[in-house]
Amino acid sequence: MLFKQFDLNYDRPAATKTETGMSKHGQRVLITLRKMIANGELPPGERVAEIPIAERLGVSRTPVRIAFRTLEQEGLLRKGDRRGYTVRAITPTEIADAIEVRGVLEGLAARLASERGISLPARSHLIECLSTGDALFSKGFLTDEDMEIYHDFNMRFHNTIIEASRNIAIEDALSRNDHLPFASVSSIAFNRDDMTGEFRRFNFSHMQHHIIFDAIDNGQGARAEALMREHANAALRYTQILGPTQDMPDNFTVIEREDTA
Amino acid sequence: MLFKQFDLNYDRPAATKTETGMSKHGQRVLITLRKMIANGELPPGERVAEIPIAERLGVSRTPVRIAFRTLEQEGLLRKGDRRGYTVRAITPTEIADAIEVRGVLEGLAARLASERGISLPARSHLIECLSTGDALFSKGFLTDEDMEIYHDFNMRFHNTIIEASRNIAIEDALSRNDHLPFASVSSIAFNRDDMTGEFRRFNFSHMQHHIIFDAIDNGQGARAEALMREHANAALRYTQILGPTQDMPDNFTVIEREDTA
DNA sequence: CGTAATCAAATTGGATCCAATTTGGCAAGA
DNA sequence: TCTTGCCAAATTGGATCCAATTTGATTACG
Structure with a gap:
């Protein structure tokens, strides 16, 4: 798996100025997903659906949907032709x-x-x-x-x-x-x-x-x-x-x- | 107003490869908002709220919310400290x-x-x-x-x-x-x-x-x-x-x- | 046996409902 | 009159519900 063994310190004070408008919940979903992609918990090429992710993170589909769009913009997810997102391979x-x-x-x-x-x-x-x-x-x-x-x-x-x-x-x-x-x-x-x-x-x-x-x-x-x-x-x-x-x-x-x- | 008099041809076949996942509806909202920002219909600095925009475009708040996030990522909207988005001034x-x-x-x-x-x-x-x-x-x-x-x-x-x-x-x-x-x-x-x-x-x-x-x-x-x-x-x-x-x-x-x- | 068609399950997008937070005003007291 | 505190309205985010589209599978027919 990609970068599986990395020990990312994601629990640090944020140093950014562009506060994306989601409340704590949405923020956490977004950050968690980034982390999961980065450390290979979601393997490259894996298809990610809203419902399983939402259940896994204990939230409803709404924040997950928002996060998916953001992650697509960031280039960490790729959109399939007809439906679904896939984790972009980060080589x-x-x-x-x-x-x-x-x-x-x-x-x-x-x-x-x-x-x-x-x-x-x-x-x-x-x-x-x-x-x-x-x-x-x-x-x-x-x-x-x-x-x-x-x-x-x-x-x-x-x-x-x-x-x-x-x-x-x-x-x-x-x-x-x-x-x-x-x-x-x-x-x-x-x-x-x-x-x-x-x-x-x-x-x-x-x-x-x-x-x-x-x-x-x-x-x-x-x-x-x-x-x-x-x-x-x-x-x-x-x-x-x-x-x-x-x-x-x-x-x-x-x-x-x-x-x- | 900014670029008010511009005659943008937005009604052309799209030439992009990254098809964002929204159905026609969401796409239209996103494109319409881009257009409104570009031609000054939404003046720079103007605060945009979800409800008025949703009503104006005849859709519910959901696609508008998604579009706002995307537009923020694109740098056309800026997020206020506490709530609301404002149209970014494009100088x-x-x-x-x-x-x-x-x-x-x-x-x-x-x-x-x-x-x-x-x-x-x-x-x-x-x-x-x-x-x-x-x-x-x-x-x-x-x-x-x-x-x-x-x-x-x-x-x-x-x-x-x-x-x-x-x-x-x-x-x-x-x-x-x-x-x-x-x-x-x-x-x-x-x-x-x-x-x-x-x-x-x-x-x-x-x-x-x-x-x-x-x-x-x-x-x-x-x-x-x-x-x-x-x-x-x-x-x-x-x-x-x-x-x-x-x-x-x-x-x-x-x-x-x-x-x- | 292969192909096509239809139906069911799954998935996604949109709308609506509800809760939480913030803003703004109004009133009361110093 | 100015300040402070409280309440109401507004706005935003999350959850759930519903509709539409797609996938896939099974069955029927050639």
Whole structure:
């Protein structure tokens, strides 16, 4: 099964701003379904009907129907010709595709931020993210807790640049990708059995943050864009890990932030 | 009012592949609402409630609720903090933003198509599009009918390249932008009072198609990407036309293709 | 034995009903 | 007169009911 062994932390405070209008109930259904698709509880290609899902989640068909539409929009469900939805197969290729798209979109954001200039608050926010990272890596090693911290400021760093682009369409376009598991900045995975290797990897990623900021801060749009594009590949590690079998070794930990959009 | 005077042809055969699961009824509600938002019948910022809309469209609240969710996903409605939806203001800036995003996405598609190589059928399809255009412009002038033809093969040209990229995520990301009026390839506008000017403009656009194809066909990824990005600005004309008043002169005609996704 | 037709079961979409939450106004008291 | 509290109206989400469409299966006929 796909991503069966993943240990997704879906029980975290949401960091989104687009509060979809359903009350707690509908939200929970949507999030639960996303989770079930992501961890393979609903296998790819499986046909999902409203009634069984509704019974399984202990709600009526109405919130399930709404959720299905949303999940279709997000690309996690595909609609059959005549009736019924099927779980869309999320292959490593598709994740790689989504990451490539994220690369160009965030690259655009970085370029626009460079060209248009960033606000003072955004600038200091970015610098703060960089400092936090510097402090983290100056120790020479990383703990699990550090990974949480990294995950947090990494997300803020990226989001700040996207906002600084002052192009709403970028955020909109990204919000779709972010529903695909492991394609968004809001999820990082690391190998507990090779923390020194991971230290080097994330340190490199952090160094990229530094030079991206440098480019943006100096108005070097093309440089910022190219760097950010390349930086997106930092996440591409998943697909290397997953490889052809699409199974994840147990010693990997995934930090994910749930998304309510 | 926003885009009030636009003469959108929404009554055309749908060209989409993602058939959203609603029966005719729900489809109609969704399309009607899109139309009402696009042509300003529902002014930007206006609060839309379920009951009045349902009564106005002669259906129950259920299909309206579903449609609201979809429209929120598409970015045409924004959800209030506590309750209710409001029509999102679609400013020229937002359209320009969306077009910029489309540029980088289609640019990515063009690059990938170049790098991975296009299939023989796709290649001949592109060539066919180019020939059709050549025949059109060789006359030295354009009629209204020609515009329809142009619109048609222009869309096919772009879609073929997107498919040729073999990156599903691009199509997914674009499908959101395409709901914003005038941000997608499926809509073109032209000024009937200046058909010679329009001839030159669309001819230029068609020439861009030629060199984009040349780049792709020769595996020149970076060139194809840059050209396609620039080509996206061909549509940017709307925002120039609209200007600050956001009103469209009567002598403009818009060809739009309705989208059922 | 194969094919076609009809009927039943399942599934989905729409409408209506009910509950919960919010908003807004009106009134009472400081 | 201003503020506060309470109540009513409105709005939204969920559940259930009903109709329409589709699937599939069984049976009958060639």
